[in-house]
Amino acid sequence: MPEEPAEPTDRSAVRSLLRLWPYVRPVRARWIGAALVAILASCLALVIPLVLKWMVDGPVADRDPGGVWLGAVYLLLLGIAEALLFGLRRWLVARPLAGVEASMRADLYRHLQRLPVAFHDRWPSGQLLSRGTTDLMLLRMFLAFPLTFLLVNGTTILVGFVILFAQEWSLGLVLLAPALPLMILCSLFETKYSLVARRAQDQVGDLTTVVEESVLGIRIVKGFGRHRSQALAFRALARRLRATELGKARLLAGIWALITAIPELAIGAALVLGTIEVADGNLSAGTLVAFLSTALALRWPVESIGFLLAMSQESATAADRYFEVMDAAEEPEPEAAGEAAREGDRGILLDGVEFRYPDADPGSPPVLAGIDLHIRPGETLALVGATGSGKTTLTALLPRLHDLTGGRILLDGEDIAAMERPRLRELVSVAFEEPTLFSASVGENVLMGAEGASAQQLRRALSVAQADFVHDLPQGVDTQVGEQGLSLSGGQRQRLALARAVVGEPRFLVLDDPLSALDVHTEALVEAALRRVLEGTTALVVAHRPSTVMLADRVALLSGGRISAVGTHQELLRTDAEYAWLMSGDRGAGALVPEEGSTR
Secondary structure, X not given: OOOOOOOOOOOOHHHHXXXXXXXXXXXXXXXXXXXXXXXXXXXXXXXXXXXXXXXXXXXXHHOOHHHHHHHHHHHHHHHHHHHHHHHHXXXXXXXXXXXXXXXXXXXXXXXXXXXXXXXXXXXXXXXXXXXXXXXXXXXXXXHHOHHHHHHHHHHHHHHHHHHHHHXXXXXXXXXXXXXXHHHHHHHHHHHHHHHHHHHHHHHHHHHHHHHHHHHHOHHHHHHOXXXXXXHHHHHHHXXXXXXXXXXXXXXXXXXXXXXXXXXXXXXXXXXXXXXXXXXXXXXXXXXXXXXXXXXXXOHHHHHOHHHHHHHHHHHHHHXXXXXXXXXXXXXXXXXXXOOOOOHHHOOEEEEEEEEOOOOOOOOOOOOEEEEEEEEOOOOEEEEEEOOOOOHHHHHHHOOOOOOOOEEEEEEOOEEHHHOOHHHHHHHEEXXXXXXXXXXXXXXXXXXXXXXXXXXXXXXXXXXXXXXXXXXXXXXXXXXXXXXXXXXXXXXXXXXXXXXXXXXXXXXXXXEEOOOOOOOHHHHHHHHHHHHHXXXXXXXXXXXXXXXXXXXXXXXXXXXXXXXXXXXXXHHHHHHOHHHHHHHHOOOOOHHHOOOOOOOO
């Protein structure tokens, strides 16, 4: 994500905000009703100067106290009616617009779940969080206030000027004179403010990311005494955001001052000219009072243009940021089914598999190139390779967390590209090296691996993963594990992640170094239970230690993005120097490492 927004040369705030229409359409009747009520309330305020004219030219000039009191009652009733109508407007829009915000937030969350992993690899979580909170709040506020009052105030200004011209057209021209300069100023303001508004909202996302990372990594921050450096990083981002917000304030203050000062000068000029006309007998005092009262009633609609435009620009930017995410392509739909399965395709077949990350340079070599591998039904294959060789990437291809850029993967003869994702995820279960737990109970975390699994299946999965420690927790399987499961040890989290992978008794199992965080005694127990599970499934297991490799029937060595050797553990120890080096644990035995280009 770029930190600075692009120059909005072809950006239209109106076009951006019009994209909200599908969400507003279901509540358009109430919104239009609220706008009409607000217009009526605002126009009632313009009746007050006409009542004042009647009072000045009538009861006041005739010294009629009864007429003055009657006029006062009219003014009071108009004020009460105006207040009630504005209250009704608020009631009409509050609930439906809260529903619009909730609908947009639900769509965003649903869309995020369907976006490919590559998207989430590129986008900081704080940027996504700010789009689902701050930006949507700005859009709700825009629909409730600026959008309504741009229409209401525009109508009020139009009706007000009709009344002014009807009373005295020459003075009306004096008040209309600033219109063109104000339009030019507003256009310049809109261009500059849109840049600053986008920059500020992006910086809020950056700041949110830093806060989130500091909270989730609080143990690292405290453990290494890095609170000062984190505070300095936060302070630098906060100061940058403060400077941007001050820039917004300066722009808003400038436009507000001009929008306020220019009409005030016009009103002052109209007052002087009107007073001269009254003195000459060409204008009644009541007409002048009504004219000036109408002009003063139009001050708020005119002066509010500045901050209404500012809020509209911020809302347009929020809409752009929201739809940046919503426009991101979801995971592609399955392709048409290919040729029928052959008996030799049973199990897991990788045929010419190639993968390159979406953001990789076009000329860079692929992470995986020409992977050909067949795991027979019921077989367990261990995948071994040096750090960075692409093992984790390969395991992510089976459940289609990433899509292939070449070749194909068949599960029991069926191309995974032609499978519906829900069915694929039912067939393939995964456990990653870094276990992820959610702020839920132990049982809920494990049962995420198989919707509708029984209590018996839950107990079996916990037993297989040697996770019976959960029964000693305060509420057993109903114990809340807290955010990221940090109330548990690393080994406990990994065992729960393993239980989640096996709870549904999947046909295909992908395990990415599932025992790395276990002590040797627990590892032996888990291996014994896992061996029984692997007998009934076809599995790919990423392994770094000989003890994990011993769970497998065969071993595949991944080197340089290719499968360089396949065989049993003992065969590869005898015939492949790189494999022997990886399994020896002796990183000082550099002589055993094959040189680049050598045959293994």
